[in-house]
Amino acid sequence: MTQVDVIIPVFNTPHRFLTVALDSLRAQTFSDWNAWIINDASDAAYTEKLEATLKAYADPRFHYLYSDHKGPAGSRNVGIVEGKAPYVAFLDSDDCWMPELLARHVSALEADAGIVLVHGHYEQIDADGRRGGPVPPRQGLNDLDVPRLFAVMLRENFVATSSVVLRRSSLEQVGCFDESFPCLVDKELWLRLLNAGARFHYDPNVVFQYRIHAQNISKKTDLLLATRRRIIAKAERLVRENSSFAGIDWPSQKREMEHHMNREAAAVYLERGEFTRALKHSSPFHAGLSRASLLLFARSLYRSLRGFGRWSGATR
Structure with missing residues (x-):
């Protein structure tokens, strides 16, 4: 044979x-x-x-x-x-x-x-x-x-x-x-x-x-992004059902998989000049920041927007 x-x-x-x-x-x-x-x-x-x-x-x-x-x-x-x-x-x-x-x-x-x-x-x-x-x-x-x-x-x-x-x-x-x-x-x-x-x-x-x-x-980023979400969901089921994977820190693994998925998408969208989509996938919500870090980010963004409003003559 x-x-x-x-x-x-x-x-x-x-x-x-x-x-x-x-x-x-x-x-x-x-x-x-x-x-x-x-x-x-x-x-x-x-x-x-x-x-x-x-x-x-x-x-x-x-x-x-x-x-x-x-x-x-x-x-x-x-x-x-x-x-x-x-x-x-x-x-x-x-x-x-x-x-x-x-x-x-x-x-x-x-x-x-x-x-x-x-x-x-x-x-x-x-x-x-x-x-x-x-x-x-x-x-x-x-x-x-x-x-x-x-x-x-x-x-x-x-x-x-x-x-x-x-x-x-x-x-x-x-x-x-x-x-x-x-x-x-x-x-x-x-x-x-x-x-x-x-x-x-x-x-x-x-x-x-x-x-x-x-x-x-x-290179097909949209397809990859959707499929990575499916892979994450499937991996979660396998980890929960297989007792030999009990030692795997799934919450941390899941966060890392999600961060990789979004970093990958953001980089390609930025290279294509699709800035809105790049920003979406590089936002702090996708970057794994803590609640305190998110609050600091929000405050910083608010101050920046206020400053931009004053500089541009926009009313508040």
Whole structure:
């Protein structure tokens, strides 16, 4: 039986990005894989080019599937259901694997039956493949137990999807990606796996290249903002229902998640010149200030407004 099913969703991905991703898969030193390339209802011209490209590769390990538009979660699920291999890996169509990724990750899973998911370090590249500044590897992740790892995941998604190889049996246990989430589908799944007690293993070596470009879904701020609110609500339910998370200070975790959500939104809105929306998400109510600090802020704002009124000649 094939050992790894590699899931590659495609939706109008720039062709030059896709071919780099596919070439990096074919260059793997571990060759016992099948790739499920899901066309998530790309437009007609792109579909024609994609199908011609895959035909030119003539690699029997490439399996092409066309799907109605389902988004990142649904299109990945199409490939997961089609495959049968004991391990499942994810490669986004604009990213690039290093040649040893599958070999390293499968070896880690084979060496320890208690490990459910292996992920690894990355470097950033731009649209032209130029490397960005170094990204330091994470420290201490493999020393944390599941509850503490869950707490870290609440604050930040430290698992890069294009570096993941995991056991199909564990994925089937918790369910696939939640198709009701338009983004952050990876973080939502990692939280469910950790909630089920899954152990993660982190490889500090650079195992893939993450491409930063204009079409990254992470740039869609409004979508991210709404989905982060859903993630917070779901995390709250998991913490309350799972007794092994009793030591997690949920009120503090929730505040930090909310602050991150609003800081992220404020920064992007400010960059866009949407000052009213930026101000909304950088207000003291979103900044985690105490009641006393809020009162001082209100007084300061009132004095400033009074001063502005006198300077502008406005009546009080």
